[in-house]
Amino acid sequence: MANSSRAPGRSRRLRAALVVSAAVGLLATAGAVVLPGSASAASTLGASAAERGRYFGTAVAVSRLNDSAYTTILNREFNQVTAENEMKIDALQPNQGQFNYGNADRLVQHARSQGMLVRGHTLAWHSQQPGWMQNMSGTTLRNAMLNHVTQVATHFRGQIEWWDVVNEAFADGSSGARRDSNLQRTGNDWIEAAFRAARQADPNADLCYNDYNIDNWNDAKTQAVYRMVQDFKSRGVPIDCVGLQSHFTGGSNYPSNYRTTLSSFAALGVDVHITELDIRNAPTDAYRNVVNDCLAVARCKGITVWGIRDSDSWRSSENPLLFNGSGQKKPAYDAVLAALNNGTTPPTGNPTTTPPTGNPTTPPPGGGCTATVTPGQVWGDRYNTSVTVSGASTWSVVVAITAPQKISATWSGSPTWDSSGNVMTMRSNGSGNTFGFTTMMNGNSSARPQIRSCTAG
Numbered sequence: 001m002a003n004s005s006r007a008p009g010r011s012r013r014l015r016a017a018l019v020v021s022a023a024v025g026l027l028a029t030a031g032a033v034v035l036p037g038s039a040s041a042a043s044t045l046g047a048s049a050a051e052r053g054r055y056f057g058t059a060v061a062v063s064r065l066n067d068s069a070y071t072t073i074l075n076r077e078f079n080q081v082t083a084e085n086e087m088k089i090d091a092l093q094p095n096q097g098q099f100n101y102g103n104a105d106r107l108v109q110h111a112r113s114q115g116m117l118v119r120g121h122t123l124a125w126h127s128q129q130p131g132w133m134q135n136m137s138g139t140t141l142r143n144a145m146l147n148h149v150t151q152v153a154t155h156f157r158g159q160i161e162w163w164d165v166v167n168e169a170f171a172d173g174s175s176g177a178r179r180d181s182n183l184q185r186t187g188n189d190w191i192e193a194a195f196r197a198a199r200q201a202d203p204n205a206d207l208c209y210n211d212y213n214i215d216n217w218n219d220a221k222t223q224a225v226y227r228m229v230q231d232f233k234s235r236g237v238p239i240d241c242v243g244l245q246s247h248f249t250g251g252s253n254y255p256s257n258y259r260t261t262l263s264s265f266a267a268l269g270v271d272v273h274i275t276e277l278d279i280r281n282a283p284t285d286a287y288r289n290v291v292n293d294c295l296a297v298a299r300c301k302g303i304t305v306w307g308i309r310d311s312d313s314w315r316s317s318e319n320p321l322l323f324n325g326s327g328q329k330k331p332a333y334d335a336v337l338a339a340l341n342n343g344t345t346p347p348t349g350n351p352t353t354t355p356p357t358g359n360p361t362t363p364p365p366g367g368g369c370t371a372t373v374t375p376g377q378v379w380g381d382r383y384n385t386s387v388t389v390s391g392a393s394t395w396s397v398v399v400a401i402t403a404p405q406k407i408s409a410t411w412s413g414s415p416t417w418d419s420s421g422n423v424m425t426m427r428s429n430g431s432g433n434t435f436g437f438t439t440m441m442n443g444n445s446s447a448r449p450q451i452r453s454c455t456a457g
């Protein structure tokens with residue numbers, strides 16, 4: 001039930017700073033083209049996306065970083081990277097207990113040197129498991145999976161903006177069921193267990209659920225993932241984002257209700273990401289539509305294409321990417337850049353509404369300590385609160401919020417929850433006398449948290 005600690009404000013500021021520095025870096029090298037009689041139009045995907053508060057990224061195969069044609073395009077065009085294979089379980093833990101971070105670290109180094117954001121992919125998945133894990137089951141497997149999540153998220157702590165914590169856990173077709181796998185057979189709660197372990201290991205990374213065939217709003221699989229995210233949010237399971245792989249290759253097509261899918265997930269209070277985009281034969285219309293749909297949804301944070309040149313693609317025979325095998329821009333590239341340049345600039349991460357009115361209640365006297373509330377930053381959909389305790393060095397403070405508001409994140413304390421999820425008991429955990437939390441307003445912008453008690457010890 002407990003939310004794990006994290007500091008969303010810190011994480012978001014870091015992200016904004018990185019996007020801006022990436023944009024500045026790209027503009028400095030690539031320059032911005034100013035068309036006569038028009039607003040300035042950026043000349044690269046990353047710079048243009050950054051002007052809209054988004055990223056534009058690509059999957060990278062670390063072995064190709066030695067190919068200068070590849071690296072030239074990568075550094076010029078993209079401000080986000082995902083390891084195509086190098087952060088998967090078989091790559092990072094080939095033998096149980098033996099971690100091999102060489103290639104993944106190399107990619108992270110490259111990204112940092114270029115001001116690119118890194119998406120970690122992926123901590124828990126039925127596929128690309130090392131042999132030793134494929135042969136496991138039950139509690140042994142559950143513990144091995146949780147250990148992998150903890151070790152890997154700890155190793156990369158501070159370097160990963162978003163983790164695909166769990167990948168592809170739902171079945172295709174009309175069942176809406178979980179996909180059968182050795183992980184699923186350890187118990188239905190394996191996904192939330194993975195998210196909790198990831199949050200504990202790296203409180204500042206945003207944690208995503210990632211899947212394919214969840215693009216069409218009417219599909220049973222999309223609806224099933226939606227219900228899981230809704231359930232996680234309502235129970236305080238730490239989830240921040242949903243990744244739509246959006247492989248419109250291998251027989252699946254861009255659906256006309258894609259924007260509805262993006263905005264419906266976003267309305268649950270999670271960010272959405274387009275994480276592995278490729279489209280068979282790279283039609284300009286479909287690429288343009290994907291960009292426009294993302295730009296239309298404020299919580300769509302960015303787009304990652306699954307490779308740079310057609311020859312780099314996992315489905316190279318479908319020529320699904322933005323550059324041809326010689327590294328030349330295809331018509332789809334021009335369509336994407338134009339759509340990005342035509343897009344509107346979303347609100348920045350600054351507060352967009354005034355703080356809710358009304359003072360929070362102060363706790364009744366007695367209990368051996370006093371808790372003082374300081375309202376924090378406010379966004380359109382959520383607000384932060386910090387609470388400072390005086391009179392005791394170890395304490396517990398009971399905070400009640402008003403449904404449908406929900407606490408979505410906490411920091412600098414150890415929370416537990418009552419069964420309604422609306423009453424949080426925050427205990428000191430050695431990180432000082434001020435704790436904080438983020439409350440999603442969920443349509444109620446006037447209610448404030450109530451401090452019910454402060455108890456020393």
Ligand code: XIL
Binds near residue numbers: 084085167212276314
């Ligand atoms: C693919 C890689 O592109 C291939 O190189 C590898 O052989 C198999 O995996 N969904 C995912 C990605 O989440 O990790 C997959 O990447 C493509 C489908």
